[in-house]
Amino acid sequence: MVKLFAQLCFALVVFLLVSSYQEKDMLADSGTQPAPYFSLPTLSSQERVSLASLQGKKTVVYFFAPWCQVCKLSMPNLNKLYEQKDINAIAIALDYDNVEQIQKFASDLDLTLPILLGNHNISANYQISAYPSYYVLDENSNIIARAVGYSSELGLRLRL
Numbered sequence: 001m002v003k004l005f006a007q008l009c010f011a012l013v014v015f016l017l018v019s020s021y022q023e024k025d026m027l028a029d030s031g032t033q034p035a036p037y038f039s040l041p042t043l044s045s046q047e048r049v050s051l052a053s054l055q056g057k058k059t060v061v062y063f064f065a066p067w068c069q070v071c072k073l074s075m076p077n078l079n080k081l082y083e084q085k086d087i088n089a090i091a092i093a094l095d096y097d098n099v100e101q102i103q104k105f106a107s108d109l110d111l112t113l114p115i116l117l118g119n120h121n122i123s124a125n126y127q128i129s130a131y132p133s134y135y136v137l138d139e140n141s142n143i144i145a146r147a148v149g150y151s152s153e154l155g156l157r158l159r160l
Contacts, residue, residue, distance in 0.1 A: 026135075028143065037050070041116065049090060054137065054141060058088060063123070063131065064132045066102050070150050089113050094131070102117070136159050
């Protein structure tokens with residue numbers, strides 16, 4: 001029993017160290033750093049969504065690539081919380097070849113949350129180096145949490 005407990009503690013420490021390393025280059029989540037401004041077109045229409053339109057509510061800004069296998073596993077968790085009205089969320093597609101690739105990704109996963117078409121500038125401004133990556137913004141668009149990699153429903157709820 002003691003050996004099992006020690007192995008679990010070791011696994012937890014390794015997980016936390018890997019997570020910290022992956023997040024080291026992301027923007028700070030101090031609650032005082034404002035998120036970089038954006039205004040991007042949506043996948044479903046010619047509308048644009050801007051950072052200013054998100055103010056007034058906590059929001060998860062989720063960055064993904066349509067070829068990312070972890071994104072395919074994680075995004076349904078985010079979408080479920082979005083559909084339940086538990087969180088406000090947007091997904092920003094990066095590192096894609098064409099819009100059809102993103103449409104197929106969204107269709108295959110039955111995603112209903114807003115998907116924005118990102119670009120190299122947004123990737124650089126948010127310091128995205130791995131997928132999926134996400135930031136949680138407070139009501140004033142300040143970054144209050146960040147993460148890289150798979151996120152469960154519980155993990156997302158805890159960051160809000």
